[in-house]
Amino acid sequence: MSARLLAGPPLGAGPESYRSHAGRLGPLPDPANLIASLERSGLRGRGGAGYPVGAKWRTVAERAGGPAVVIANGSEGEPLSHKDRLLLSTRPHLALDGALLAAHVLRADRVLVVVAENLGSAPAVMATALAERPMPERARVRLIVGPARYVSGESSAIVNLVESGTATPSNRPPRPHQRGVGQAPTLVQNVETLAHVGLIARLGDGWFRSAGRSGAAGTLLTTLHAAGSGPAVRELEAGTPAGEALESVGGSLAQTRAVLLGGYFGTWIGAAEAWELPLDAAGLRDRGHSLGCGVVAALPIGSCGVCESAHVMRYLAGESSAQCGPCFYGLAALAGACERIAANQAEDGELERLRRWAREVRGRGACHHPDGASEFLLSALGLFQAEFASHRPHGRGGLG
Amino acid sequence: MSEQLELAIDRIRCDGSGLCAELLPERIRLDDWGYPIIEPGAIPESLLSHTRRAVAACPLLALRLRGVGED
Numbered sequence A: 001m002s003a004r005l006l007a008g009p010p011l012g013a014g015p016e017s018y019r020s021h022a023g024r025l026g027p028l029p030d031p032a033n034l035i036a037s038l039e040r041s042g043l044r045g046r047g048g049a050g051y052p053v054g055a056k057w058r059t060v061a062e063r064a065g066g067p068a069v070v071i072a073n074g075s076e077g078e079p080l081s082h083k084d085r086l087l088l089s090t091r092p093h094l095a096l097d098g099a100l101l102a103a104h105v106l107r108a109d110r111v112l113v114v115v116a117e118n119l120g121s122a123p124a125v126m127a128t129a130l131a132e133r134p135m136p137e138r139a140r141v142r143l144i145v146g147p148a149r150y151v152s153g154e155s156s157a158i159v160n161l162v163e164s165g166t167a168t169p170s171n172r173p174p175r176p177h178q179r180g181v182g183q184a185p186t187l188v189q190n191v192e193t194l195a196h197v198g199l200i201a202r203l204g205d206g207w208f209r210s211a212g213r214s215g216a217a218g219t220l221l222t223t224l225h226a227a228g229s230g231p232a233v234r235e236l237e238a239g240t241p242a243g244e245a246l247e248s249v250g251g252s253l254a255q256t257r258a259v260l261l262g263g264y265f266g267t268w269i270g271a272a273e274a275w276e277l278p279l280d281a282a283g284l285r286d287r288g289h290s291l292g293c294g295v296v297a298a299l300p301i302g303s304c305g306v307c308e309s310a311h312v313m314r315y316l317a318g319e320s321s322a323q324c325g326p327c328f329y330g331l332a333a334l335a336g337a338c339e340r341i342a343a344n345q346a347e348d349g350e351l352e353r354l355r356r357w358a359r360e361v362r363g364r365g366a367c368h369h370p371d372g373a374s375e376f377l378l379s380a381l382g383l384f385q386a387e388f389a390s391h392r393p394h395g396r397g398g399l400g
Numbered sequence B: 001m002s003e004q005l006e007l008a009i010d011r012i013r014c015d016g017s018g019l020c021a022e023l024l025p026e027r028i029r030l031d032d033w034g035y036p037i038i039e040p041g042a043i044p045e046s047l048l049s050h051t052r053r054a055v056a057a058c059p060l061l062a063l064r065l066r067g068v069g070e071d
Helices: A018-025 A032-040 A053-061 A083-090 A092-105 A120-134 A153-166 A191-203 A206-209 A242-247 A271-277 A281-286 A307-317 A327-342 A350-360 A369-383 A385-389 B018-025 B045-057
Strands: A068-072 A108-116 A140-147 A186-190 A221-225 A231-237 A256-261 A269-272 A295-300 B005-009 B028-030 B036-038 B063-067
Touching: A018 A092, A018 A120, A018 A191, A032 A053, A032 A092, A032 A191, A032 A206, A053 A092, A053 A153, A053 A186, A068 A092, A068 A153, A068 A191, A083 A092, A083 A120, A083 A191, A083 A221, A092 A108, A092 A120, A092 A140, A092 A186, A092 A191, A108 A120, A108 A153, A120 A140, A120 A307, A153 A186, A186 A191, A191 A206, A191 A327, A221 A242, A242 A271, A242 A295, A256 B063, A269 A271, A269 A369, A307 A327, A307 A369, A307 A385, A327 A350, A327 A369, A350 A369, A350 A385, A369 A385, B005 B036, B005 B045, B018 B045, B045 B063
Parallel strands: A068 A108, A068 A186, A108 A140, A221 A295
Antiparallel strands: A221 A231, A256 A269, A256 A295, B005 B063, B028 B036
16 A cells, blocks of 8 residues: 555655655645534544544534634644654644634634654644644644643643633533533644645545455554564554564564554554454454554564553653542552552552552543543453462563 | 422632531542532432532532533
């Protein structure tokens, strides 16, 4: 399959200019019937939640009242994900196209592009790309460089960042698409998702669906961590088996013990099972897993599931926005228990308590941070059961 | 039949005073850090007055009654 989002000049050549982009794909198309086309395309959000894009746009479009706000979300808080920074730093205009089309279709008077400060050249590239856009497009868009925190990409946190400069989540309801920036209905959409919109608007939903395997639609950007190598971003057909994806960057089943699918909010899956799983939001959800933002990370043979999981839990505990007790205290306690088990210093009943806590924190935060951490830990407790029950101390050194 | 009611909590407001669990142990217990764990589902008629008392007692107004399934 040829690349779609990443088609065009070689990626190593740096950001594509507006001139090259418009020469290759033409100017912004007329977005008539775009929502119906998005609904037919089967495109789902690529930020992690996997919500159908057409349905989300329709909800905002059918509101009563004044102008909406569009936020292009380039926060990429997931530490194992690198796809949004690659997309923004090489194809900055595709995501801008999608955001401008959304503004047109949803009658939004403002477009905000949020890019996290730690995404390499992406913030500077987006500033340059914006300055290249013709008027009046340029005047509608504002670039905001956001903090490099895990929860700051959550949609209510993005709204709060725009409004107050602090990227902490708030209670729902109202959800941002009901009442977001300045009380206006606000579409928060991941930048890769918007880039797909930029192509679907030009080439149609039939074209989008012409890629995809095992009933899945389109392509997706993935960040692949094969055992023993650094992260590689690849555009794959949706539905590509996870094992085939890892093999394309040098991974092999023989070297892989387990796969973390979906990133730190994802789940550990035994290597043999993971190898066959299709990388597709709907297909994975049906099997009880999550594609998340497209991270596929191999844990090498010989690596320790307890130590890796303790490391991730400590990270997630530190990324709580400290607003809700069960998340702030609960995740810290979960991380501490994992670390004691890893250090062979478990207290009486530690493992049973860890299991109980992991279930108790679920659904008890304003945002889904504790839920994601719980999901991750429960998958670790299942797959690495024997190691959690009896663990000798040693160092970690597995996931990139 | 009157509307079915359930408990909802503002997790950001709640600071774990624990009064709710003391007043309504039938539906609310505390986790190991003192924050309420609420039994999901509709409150039975027989518990409604106790539930209203627990809601009213929350010093941070973090607890409320709402129709089942409402946001």
